[in-house]
Amino acid sequence: MKPSWDWKLTDLAAVRKNGRTVFSCFSCGGGSTMGYKLAGYQVLGNVEIDPQMMQIYRQNHNPRFSFLMPIQDFKRLPDAELPDELFNLDILDGSPPCSVFSMAGDREDKWGGEFAFREGQAVQRLDDLFFDFLDVAEKLRPRVIVAENVKGMIIGKARGFVSMVLSRLREIGYKPQLFLLNSATMGVPQKRERLFFVAARSDEEFLPLKLDINEPLVCYGEVRSGEGKPLNPERETYRRWMRKRPCDLSMGDITEREKGRASDFNTIILKDQKVSNTLASSSWFLRSDEPCRISDLDSIRIQTFPADYDFMDTDVSYVCGMSVPPLMMHRIAEQINQQWFATN
Template identity: 75%
Template sequence: MSRPAWDWKLSDLVNVQQHGHTVFSCFACGGGSTMGYKRAGYRMLGNVEIDAQMMRIYRRNHNPPHPFLIPIQEFKGMPNSELPAELFDLDILDGSPPCSVFSTAGAREDKWGGEYAFREGQAVQQLDDLFFDFLDVADKLRPRVIMAENVKGMLIGKARGFVSLVLSRMRRMGYRPQLFLLNSATMGVPQKRERVFFIASRQDMSFPELRLEFNEPPILYRDVRSGIGSPITSGSKTLQRWYKKRPPDLNMGDVTGREEGKISNFNTILIKDQKVANTLASSSVFLRDDVPQHISDTDIIRMQTFPSDYDFMDADVQYVCGMSVPPVMMQRIAEQIYLQWFKAK
């Protein structure tokens, strides 16, 4: 009996049939997208990453031929003669520009146009400009396909104007963009993670319209649950609230709203055995619903479809996973791009 897609190891990649099409990744973080492409038979040429810790982890697990530990603004400004020639014959340029300013949590519009450090130790950047820095790289390298992933919040409210600007820029660059809202729970991932994907093909490639329809059966939390999670801190408000929860409660915001007359701690999620797990965010807290424990690191790795032999080195497992695209999610998309576009060409 074959193993489920979420149960795998990096060492399994040696058995994947290669078709030779190439990918280069920006904002690569832990390499969730990279692993998805590799599972789909692509050759990863390298990455651009600003975070030194993430780059160490990326190099340890993926051994990229051409890694660039620099801000994307510096990368796009490098002379073409200083870049590997194969980057100018690229099949897919992949990127997940940091998306916190488009999150539906908080007063997101107030953040637009401001400069922030994405996390402690990183350079301060204007985060909503990074998408256009990524498109500048695409215009420089001229890949056959541009793939950009971002949060569902881009399709809500005023952010839709930003989406229109992105699509217009892609068209001016000579690409035909398509926009997809996909849920990882329908793609063999044990997690409800909705993400927007901008997929654009270069006009001279004459590719047909890409069709992405996924209907895999849901994978419940009980299917991936493993080990004993760390206990909720004794005497803490979180533990007190956990004992006051009721069966319909989905997060601690439900508890505080009912018990304390205020909604807070909605990012403390109650994970239930009989349901698909919520989106694995790097900053959320995930508690088991039936015992006063956090979910285990193994749960996190499986929910995100990371390989069981991934070396997280000195980084927090939830941070690396939460900041990455689930490999199986990207694999499903990358397979269809190959089948519908590259193989059929």
């Protein structure tokens, strides 16, 4: 039997549908979308600001209702201009951009600032986007809200922001729960800790959700495949590979971070016998036993993207690094259906 991380979009045709509907905000390449589909949900459509990401989303997911615009514009659309199906959702899903809460860099200096992730995107206050998403939730009134973000939101001063999010969820009529989950416990070949806000509408008589998922770990050697791009011995990345290769990964990363070597911190060495670190769009993932980057197929498998996903002309590592691992969302969505929807 194939491992769960080895799958194709064409496999979705055989998935038994559960009759539940989802709409995705900040959809990027559709990592969450694919997770819901694997769990049997119908994903009606999406909102995405990035034209290139929207192009590959539409190519791979063929959404019925697709909105290429900032979330602020979407929430201001008159109700009459939105399809009726969006006012009868089971789940409103969203991954508000979270770089201002990442533990990388001087994050507090970024709070309140305006940024664009990529050339061509609109400049936005990223720490406001979560509340724009909740404004959409207040407008559409789904049965359940699921929002994913980085672990850094519950560390240090950022915890005050989390309290504001939880208060806003209660204010608009939802009962929120907060989960810190590691994708490695869900069959994903990657140690990716993420915060999930799961909130049921107050009129839903659901018991508290439990997300105690503990599947066997999948090490890098199990998914490793293909040839990586060789490093140039004359470049700094090769020298970083030489410096970091003998070191224990976790201690090496901490040491380099304390020295202020941001470039070293973003250079990750993968060993066959260990689970991969978090796949990030800004990091260089190198193999420990040869001076090369990991292959595109490695990135696809580490992120549990389907083997037949059409990345078109986009960078594979960027799309994967910016997305929720589909298998991670599959496990969460599966539990929401089993514990909540299927019992009511």
